[in-house]
Amino acid sequence: EVQLVQSGAEVKKPGESLKISCKGSGYIFTSYWIGWVRQTPGKGLEWMGIIFPVNSDTKYNSPFQGQVTISADKSISTAYLQWSGLEASDTAMYYCAIALNGKFYWDYWGQGTLVAVSS
Amino acid sequence: QSALTQPASVSGSPGQSITISCTGTSSDIGGYNHVSWHQQHPGKAPKLIICDVSNRPSGVSTRFSGSKSGNTASLTISGLQAEDEADYYCSSFTSSRLYVFGTGTKVTVL
Numbered sequence: 103e104v105q106l107v108q109s110g111a112e113v114k115k116p117g118e119s120l121k122i123s124c125k126g127s128g129y130i131f132t133s134y135w136i137g138w139v140r141q142t143p144g145k146g147l148e149w150m151g152i153i154f155p156v157n158s159d160t161k162y163n164s165p166f167q168g169q170v171t172i173s174a175d176k177s178i179s180t181a182y183l184q185w186s187g188l189e190a191s192d193t194a195m196y197y198c199a200i201a202l203n204g205k206f207y208w209d210y211w212g213q214g215t216l217v218a219v220s221s
Numbered sequence: 222q223s224a225l226t227q228p229a230s231v232s233g234s235p236g237q238s239i240t241i242s243c244t245g246t247s248s249d250i251g252g253y254n255h256v257s258w259h260q261q262h263p264g265k266a267p268k269l270i271i272c273d274v275s276n277r278p279s280g281v282s283t284r285f286s287g288s289k290s291g292n293t294a295s296l297t298i299s300g301l302q303a304e305d306e307a308d309y310y311c312s313s314f315t316s317s318r319l320y321v322f323g324t325g326t327k328v329t330v331l
Contacts, residue, residue: 146224148224163320208259211266
């Protein structure tokens, strides 16, 4: 069974760093792109970026370039999304997803990780 | 890359058909046949219901159908049911070799 299991909810203060994870199982982790999606409270979905785990080829959508870092550790089939200095505006639900059965659509999703940033 | 434009809300009575539009540009919807639609119920992760403009993944109801004309894609839900009440998002591959979502549409079953 294909699964993406994300790390648990986080409560952080502005300026703190954070790394959340997405562990894949039931498929060949290195063969498929992994994407990260942000959903701010009561708002829509936004693509943040994607990574190809076999060579860590990474692409960011422009609003997120330089704001977050996407990485992957293929030895443990896990992708990461990290911040070096959180802001209140980073408060959101974050999802990981993979394009397993087609190159251009995202058919398996993690359960989401809620990140709350408040002083 | 700006978000694709969707109506904020669409409603219909049980059994009716509704259509949600998703408008982009020649750099996304108009340039590629890689439009997908996701359904999201409150507190849940998005679920893929249409891929590559008009294909349904295995297990998705035949009541969902997709199409595209020029820079606009559409999702039609026929035989509307109470369980269809959710948020719907279109998404497209783009010329930047990345992806963009639509603004989202809340479907209400009256």
